[in-house]
Structures are given as structure tokens and as C-alpha cells.
Amino acid sequence: MKLRTSLSFILLSLSWAVNAQSHKSGIAVPSYDTSDSMLIRSLFDEALINGKSYEQLNFLCKKIGKRITGSQQAEQALAWAYGEVSKYGIDSIYMQSVKAQHWIRGNTERVAISGDADIQLNALALGGSVGTKGQLEASVVEVKSLEDLKKFSRSELDGKIVFFNEPMDKRKINTFDAYGACVSQRYNGAAEAAQYGAVGVLVRSMTTLSDNFAHTGSMAYRTGQVKIPAAAISTKDADILHQYILDNDAAIVTMNLNCYTVAGPAMTHNLIAEIKGSENPEKVIVFGAHIDSWDIGEGAHDDGAGTVQCMEVLRLFGVLGIQPKNTLRMVLYINEENGNMGGETYAQRVKEANEFHICAIESDRGGFSPRGFSIDGSPQQIAHIGSWIKLLGDYGLHYFQNGYGGVDIGPLKNKKYTVNNNIFLMGLYPDPQRYFDYHHSADDVFENVNQRELELGGASMAAMVYLVDKYWYLFGN
């Protein structure tokens, strides 16, 4: 780390003095020192007093709003972020072309239990779903899970609407574990049910709450398969439908969706901004978040929060005059929600340019109080990063465990793309209790983000980038 300001000269001198001692011992273990404590303190101080994450999230949510890939708002968000980040004394900034699909919800979206009751259900088409081409009406059959589906015969489901009603397991302390355990009914439910001749799919929303918000999300069809429409219904409505099926001999549901995928690819972008490394400019530490969101709510936690936190990392490095050894690169990925073409394209370009990436860090678990990082790396890498609890514990960061990095950065570890077989991935791990209350719903709005929690996340990302940049060479992989 080279530091640009006068305060930084003091920190640097301390760093030299203490490092010199630890180098004498010849131990290739972390040698963090007083300068690190002071610098990390200054990152958090700056974020808590002058942080821009909250103000910027307000703009992104309220002036731009929801921003699905292909929408005008997604491009507006990219242009806005370009303008904001350009002010932060970075070395370069550019847009990277990405081809992705543009899915449109359309203006009709109605799901109801038909008959005398005519109970309208709070529903949202799943992203990527085909429409119903007018009204679809069919008997509905409840299935507890993808596994449970296998117990049915084709004749039992042929011509039916299949209702996947597996709830998220509330007992999981990490709600992402509960999500991971049953999200496949949403992603693969339509493809699986179509194998049995089903004509439509309803899915219980992925949330531990009992509420009226439908929570959408991505789904996929199999190539060459009949595409059947799919929608999420709120958990309260899932319970109503479940009870209705129990209480009635026949349960008929109508679905009316006119969502569709635009023919031909949407031409869109990742936004990339860099601070060039002073010692190893060819080595890259990439950190990012996705700037696209679903087409409902405001994408505040998912992933406006990560977006503004990554922008804040660049601001913090700029305003504190921190010069990294390695190149720091922020990527705001497009299309995480429905296709991940932003992440795929970035990784492909890395491969083409033969760029060495030390690691990739992502923030895509909401703007809640940060508790640490999940690490997709070697045992040595995880142990080394975990030892930084001494520097980061005072800021509430105690969680440094083996785990998932993130959707956008995932391709960077794919053997198809990676230039560095020892690359490690990290995901910011905020407190996970509230995330799925808002996730992919109309309630994912700015008002549900807390300023201090959000700003602490940006500072945590900056501290992690700082430490990796300074000490990565000691890891020994």
C-alpha cells in the first residue's frame, strides 16, 4: 500500500517499522500492524460520517427505480453510476458490452381460484416465463416439492396447473440456506412439471414471512421442451390455496399473464472502473455488485445496496488517498437476476485478455449490518482471511467461513475462464434475518434500508479490499 496524503505518510512509517520486525522472524503469516488498524478505522469513520451509500441508494431507488435488464432504467442506472464514480479520482472507467435477454412482464397479471369464490391471489409471473396467451383455466394439483412431484403419474398432472408449495425452513439461522434448499421448485418447477403434461405452474413465494407480497425470481425451461407459464403467489395466498384444495373436491385456477421475452438480444453493459496498482498493475482484485434488479419494487436491498457500497469503496480509496499495490477494479454487473450474462461476459473477457485475478468480492445479500464474509477458497486462504478478525472484529465482522462468493463472480472460478487457478471468491455476509422479507418483491424499497447498516457494509468491503491488496502475497495459496 502506498498512501497519498500526509496522514497516510504517518501510517506508512508505522507500517514499515512494525513490518520490518515481523519480517525478521521470517514467518509467512499475516503481519498486520498499527497502520492497518488506523487505516481501517479511518475507512469506517469516513463511511459513518460522510458516506455516500445511503444518499446514492436514495437516488438509485427513487429517481431511477426498478431496472430489469433491457429496460431504459437499467441503462439510466449505468449512466448515472458512470457519472458518480467518475468523480472519485479513479484511473479509468468504461462500459463493457453485454448481450442479454429482455423479459417483459406485460400489463396483465391475474391469478385466481375460479368458480363462485373467485379468490384473486397476489401473484407475479416468474422472470423468463411465457405468457398464457389469453386465460388459462385448469384444475390445480398441490405438490410439496420437486421430489414430491416424482410420486405423481403423468395422468394425474396432464392438463393441470401444478402448485409447488414447499415452504422455506424457518429454523435455518442463515436464511440463504433455507432459500437454497427449496428455490429449485421456482427455477426448475415449470420445466419438471411440463414433463408430466402440466399446463402451468404456481410456486409458493420464497420468503419465511407470512404476507401478501408475491416474490418473483428467475426460472428456466429445457431446450426443445413445451414452455408452460409460471408465477409465484404470496405465502398467505399459498396457504389459502392449500386450504381450498383440502376443502373442495375440485379446485380450478385461472392464470392470465402476458409476459414475454423480446425477440433478439438486448444490447447492454457492465460498468467497470479501476484504480491502477502501483506495484502489480497487471494483477486484479475485482469487487462488484449487480446494478440490474427485478421489475418490481426498487431493487433496494437486491442489489442497489451492493451497487452503492462498491461505488463507496472507490470513493473511500480516493478520499483517503490510498494507493493500492494491485489493480482494484469495480464491476457493476448487468443481468444477474435473469441470465447472469453480465458475470459470464466479464469472465469471458478476463480469459480473452489473459488477466490474472487475485480474487473477486461481491456484495449481493442486502444492505444489512455486516457480519463478515463467506469465502470460496482454499483452507489456507480461508484461515488467513479469518485471522483478520483481530482487525475487523471491532466493526462487528466475526464471520469468515467457507461459503458462496456470489452469482456475478461465480464464472471467474469456472475452469473455462480462470487465468489463476488459485483465485478465491468472497461474498459480503450481512445479517441474513430480514433479506427474504423483501427479496424480489414490491417491498424491496429504499425505506427498508437502514443508513448505518448500509454504510458499514461499504466500509467492510473497502477494509477487505485493502487487506487483500496488502497481504495477499503472503497467502501461499
Added chain:
Amino acid sequence: MKLRTSLSFILLSLSWAVNAQSHKSGIAVPSYDTSDSMLIRSLFDEALINGKSYEQLNFLCKKIGKRITGSQQAEQALAWAYGEVSKYGIDSIYMQSVKAQHWIRGNTERVAISGDADIQLNALALGGSVGTKGQLEASVVEVKSLEDLKKFSRSELDGKIVFFNEPMDKRKINTFDAYGACVSQRYNGAAEAAQYGAVGVLVRSMTTLSDNFAHTGSMAYRTGQVKIPAAAISTKDADILHQYILDNDAAIVTMNLNCYTVAGPAMTHNLIAEIKGSENPEKVIVFGAHIDSWDIGEGAHDDGAGTVQCMEVLRLFGVLGIQPKNTLRMVLYINEENGNMGGETYAQRVKEANEFHICAIESDRGGFSPRGFSIDGSPQQIAHIGSWIKLLGDYGLHYFQNGYGGVDIGPLKNKKYTVNNNIFLMGLYPDPQRYFDYHHSADDVFENVNQRELELGGASMAAMVYLVDKYWYLFGN
């Protein structure tokens, strides 16, 4: 621990087997075992699936509401909690008489910058303040802190309203540290300013937010001193008043408060419920929260959350059939907010009855995601409890540090009362970022409490009570 159910017999057998081994080694260190992991898992599972905290908090906030000591609602809340807790298979329950003061806000509360501007400020009289006896109008002088007050001469403040405008330090990661650093301007500001002949006091609200809510709180006068009225104003209005004073030669403020303290004591109660210990019924582990609140908002985080979490501890022990070795006693204290006569009276009764208390645990930092416990104990006690991170870390509990126990339980460690010089105190430590957004304001309402975060706190309290009951004898103090 003796266990009452069949599941519990299995746990018990495991416990015996593993404990027998560790006893052979003769090491007086924690010997937690598989049965502990399983029991703690069952506490969290039960709280996350069937927990009653959220539902009960809803009742307390919405059907009873704010409940300042002496009010009808405070007595209603006690009666309601008595009825609820009685269902939980406890061994005894009773009300303990407490004498306290009853302060009433009254129906007039107006603070404004007078003159042509007539800017009304969002204000709340501080608890315990005298009224203004009609309208008080005087020049206002801004003072940065209690320390800053000492720079003024009597002639500069005589007949004036003193405006204490010290903000909470946003850089403190633990917001309670920021609160502790400047709350004395609220508590002692009027008493100090009166020494200089001031006729009234305004205090910047104790929150890191910039908002329009005034945050009240307790204050005290000195015996024999002239009592001058005091009110908190919102942080936004504090900034407006600050700017007005800068911009104008003279700043006149009017205060109109008709709050008062009722003559003679209010006769009120602590609620006490017990599960008798099977081995040492004469040794007590007390855990509690305060059932009173301020007379605005709903006292949801402060301390409805703690109240329902402590009730939940009893429910969890009951439903899981856990029989403690030592006596577990829940106390719902009255009057924490303005006088602490609940806590004082309880400690005095403990002394009178010569009751040995092992420890006291309190939940009074809001219903946020639990992160651990602050411990007011010996280094050995703290180290021993800290070693339980192996059992509790999976539930997000990583913080086991020296720190404050709580207002209600504080007197139990006072030499005046304690029967056990080695008593230790603990406070549940939830994530502290949002607490002062709501604290003592009209915004401390049920809607700002998250169900999972609240329920996790109750399970955390239960797990801590369980471990202390089982392993305290190993501490060696």
C-alpha cells in the same frame, strides 16, 4: 439439568456419558457436550417455528400500548403478562409491590422559536421535568456539552434557556457508546444549567438519525435546587435552532409544558415467576426486562422486546420440559425508565430474604438480531462464558465481552444489596445499529420490530440461562 420429556431422556443419557469422561480428566473447564448442542438447537428451532414473542409483542404494543409507571396501561401490562406466563407450567408467580413516582406529560407541549418566524420545534418534555406554569419565553444560548457549560459565566446564562446540542458520535460502531458519551446532557443538563440561573433547558435528541422525532428520556434535579423545565427537540430541529442562533442577533424561544409529577408515590409492581431448581432451589438465576415504557410510541424495542423474550424463556423451558438445577426466576421490572424503583426494590428484597443469586441477565437493548452478551463479571467468568462461542456461534452469537449488564439488574451487584460477592451480570447484546433510531420516540412501534430477529433473541436468552444453570458450578469465580 434434569429433563422432563422423553426426548430429554435421550439428551440426558448423552450428557451423562460425555460428562463422565470429562470428569475423569479432572479439568474444571466447560464440559459441554452433544446434549447441549441438541438442546440449544431445540430452543432455537422451537422459537423460530412456534415462538410467541412476536405475537405477544403485538398484543403488548397494540392492545395495551405505551405504559409509563403509574399509568393504567402499566398495570394492564403486568396483569396480562401474569396471565400469559401462568400458562407455562411454572412453579410460582406473584406481584412484588413497588413504590415509584408517577410523572404525567399533560396535554400541552409546545416549544417554538418566537418572533416573526414562530418556528415550532418537535419537542417532548423530559421525564421528571416540571412544567412551565404557563408560557416561558427567554433568550436561548447554545452550549455544546456539559463540559462547554463551564466556560459560561452566570451573567451569560441567568434568565436564559440553555440549549445543549452535543450530537451522538456516529463513528461509534456500538451506538450505546455514543449514547453513553453524551446522555448526561439530557440527564443532568437542567440541574447544571440551573446553577447558572438558567430558566429552562432544551436538549438535542439522543439519536444518530437526522429526523423529526423528539426522543425523550429521564432527567434529574438536585435536592434543594430550583427545578427548571427541560425538553428534548428533534435532531433536525436542533440543527434549525443552531442555524437560527448563528443567523440572528437574538434568538427567543417559548416553552409551554404542563407536565408534572403526581404528589405521593404510585403503588405498582414487579412481576416475578419461577421454575424451582431441582438441586439448588435456594440458588437463583434471575433474568428479566422492564415492562414499563415511556409514555409515547409503544415501547416496542424499549423494552417490549425484552419483556416478551423473557416470557418466551419460560415458555421454552416449559414446552421442552427442561428442569433446571437452580431456581430460574423471571422478573419483569417496573419503572426502569424514570426512577428504577423496580430494580432497586427487587435488589432490596433479595437482601432482606438473604437470597443467593448466581447471576442476573437482562434484555433491554431492543429486539434486533442477537450478537452475544456483554458481561459484567470477573475475567474468569467472562472467559468461561466466552468459551461457549463453540455452542452459540452457529446462532450468530459471537460477542462475549466485558460490559454493562443493564439498569434493572445493576442494583444486584451493589454492595448494599448483594448476598453473593461473585454475582455476575449479563446483558443481551443485539445488533446496535438501529436502536437509537427508535429509542424513546413516538417511532418505537411494533412495525419496527422484525419477527425473526426478535424470536432469535428469546432463544439466545434461553440458551444462556440453560448454560449458566448447567455449568456455573465450574466457573471457580
